[in-house]
Amino acid sequence: MTADDIDAGLTGEMKEVRDTVHRFAAEVLRPASIELDAMHDPADTIAEGSVYWDVVKKYEQLGIGDSSRYGDDLTPSQRALLHSVVLEELSWGDVGLCISLELRDTIAPWAQGFGRTEAYEFFSARKDVGCLALTEPDHGSDTMAFTEPIFSDPSVRPGCRARREGKEWVINGQxxxxxxxxxxxxxxxxxxxxEDSKDGFKGGVAFLVPLELPGISRGKPLDKIGQRTLPQGELFFKDVRISEDLMLIEGPDAYPMVWEMVLTLANNSMGQQFVGVARAAYDYALAYAKERVQGGVPIIQHQSVKARLFKMFAQVEAARSLARRVAIAHENGGVPFQHAAASKVFCTQTAFEVASDAIQIFGGNGLCRExxxxxxxxxxxxxxxxxxxxxxxxxxAGARL
Ligand SMILES: Cc1cc2nc3c(=O)[nH]c(=O)nc-3n(C[C@H](O)[C@H](O)[C@H](O)COP(=O)(O)OP(=O)(O)OC[C@H]3O[C@@H](n4cnc5c(N)ncnc54)[C@H](O)[C@@H]3O)c2cc1C
Structure with a gap:
């Protein structure tokens, strides 16, 4: 019996998609990610001529970005399973690039999801590259913790606010x-x-904002420890005027519920992506343990190394089972937030632990950039x-139990 037999739900066609995406991850994402990660100045990663743009071009040619493109003949469960497999493979290649690529085609679907026909037509025609802007320099966890008192504290003054003026909205902040x-x-x-929220962050409002509008500017790409292949940076808004057609939801009755749904979706995705990262770390450690000779034998022959590799293998298997279970349930009508959070927290923690254990198996070499x-x-x-x-x-999530 092979790993393929364990993935019993995968049809022959789904395996072909998996194998194609795996080749893309191995041949395009991995080499590009090594080059991008090593760049000293993050601005260079997205400069003209950067390999980042080759990756984008080849990803678009691959045509697997949106799970609805997998075909109408799949059941919701099969679609979710296949998308999970695709996310795992892409993230096995490089998770920063996977996240950047996955975010690209998100704006028109937002409009569609909220039933905004005009906005959907507008953004579909533009083929926008998307991002999700929530957190602020002075408010990170505060902006998202919909179960906590701080979320509805009227004394908190969020850094990015919007007010209605006739048929337009005016946005200011960062x-x-x-x-x-x-x-x-x-x-x-x-x-x-x-602007006049009496409920702090709970009195929120969400928009789809074309980023070429007057009054919008951006910060420098962020320099950071990891996921250096994922471009990140500030957005600044100064008296930015947008049409009311581009507003998605408004006010304390709708905003917390919608934000909870958005975070559920995002956490569901993160869980699946970090299974790929955990597997990448395990795969590297296994290959190294078969090659590296110490004590006269490949280190995999030492009992402690074998046992550690097995623990890593079991962790990856457990993370994948959880992430796919949540993803499939989500596609079949949604999951409560705590399930998606369990997937995100468990899978990212697993990726971190397996990567740390992998470094230990690499010994000193694990610490080298080589x-x-x-x-x-x-x-x-x-x-x-x-x-x-x-x-x-x-x-x-604990507050939801
Ligand atoms: C790789 C990456 C990608 C990201 N992508 C995006 C994105 O696309 N869009 C976006 O808007 N943001 C994004 N973020 C921001 C991310 O959501 C925030 O970093 C995160 O929510 C934490 O906020 P913070 O960094 O301000 O930390 P803080 O909220 O300041 O937290 C600092 C510490 O205080 C603790 N703490 C804070 N509040 C509480 C509380 N109520 N109870 C107990 N402990 C608390 C936290 O546990 C943490 O240890 C990204 C971050 C990273 C690292």
């Missing part, structure tokens, strides 16, 4: 340097706060804070 795809996006799903494992460790480290810091997600 979003954090952490906005993924901020430096490359052409449109943003912007979550900010009503070997790939320290990069995976840095990428996994960032995930413990990304899309909700894991402790805060635990507090929020």
């Amino acid at each position: 979003k954090a340097a952490w906005v993924s795809n901020g430096p490359v996006a052409t449109a943003a799903a912007l979550f900010c706060t009503l 070997y790939p494992i320290e990069k995976i460790f840095r990428d996994a480290r960032a995930s413990l804070i990304e899309d909700g810091e894991n402790e805060v997600l635990g507090v929020m």
Whole structure:
């Protein structure tokens, strides 16, 4: 029996998609990610001529970005399973690039999801590159912790606010340097706060914002420890005027519920992506353990190394089972937030632990930039804070039990 037999739900065609995406991850994402990760100045990663743009071009040629493109003949469960497999393979190649690529085609689907026909037509025609802007320099966890008192504290003054003026909205303020795809996006799903909110962040408002509008500017791409292949940067808004057609939801009755749905979707995705990171770390450690000779034998023949590899293998298997279970349930009508948070927190923690154990198996070589494992460790480290810091997600999910 092989790993293929364990994945019993995969049809022959789904396996072909998996294998194609795996080749793309191995031949395009991995080499590009090593080059991008090593760049000293993050601005160079997205400069003209950067390999980042080759990756984007080849990804678009591959045509697997949106799970609806997998075909009408799949059931929702099969679609979710296949998308999970695709996310795992892409993230096995490089998770920063996977996140950047996955965010690209998100703006028109937002409009469609909220039933905004005009906005959908507008953004579909533009083929926008998307990002999601929520957190602010002075408010990270505060902006997302919908179960906590701080979320509805009227004394908190959020840094990015919007007010209605006739048939337009006017936006002022700033979003954090952490906005993924901020430096490359052409449109943003912007979550900010009503100017006259009496409920703090709970009195929020969400828009789809074309980023070429007058009054919008961007910060420099962020320099950071991990996921250096994912361009991130601030968005600044100064008296930015947008049409009311581009507003998605408004006010304390709708905003917290919608934000919870968005975070559920994002956490669901993160869980699946970091299975790929955990597997990449395990694969590298296994291959190294078969090659590296110490004590006169390949180190895999030492009992302790074998046992450690088995523990890593079991962790990856457990993470994958959880991530896919949540993803399939989500596609079949949604999951409560705590399930998606469990997937995100468990899978990112698994990726971090497996990457750390992999470094240990590499010994001193694991610490050198010449070997790939320290990069995976840095990428996994960032995930413990990304899309909700894991402790805060635990507090929020705990409130839902
Ligand atoms: C790789 C990456 C990608 C990201 N992408 C995006 C993006 O696309 N868009 C976007 O808007 N943001 C993005 N973020 C921002 C991310 O959501 C925030 O970093 C995260 O929510 C934490 O906020 P913070 O960094 O301000 O930390 P803080 O909120 O300041 O937290 C600092 C510490 O205080 C603790 N803490 C804070 N509040 C509480 C509380 N109520 N109870 C208990 N402990 C608390 C936390 O546990 C943490 O240890 C990204 C971040 C990373 C690392």
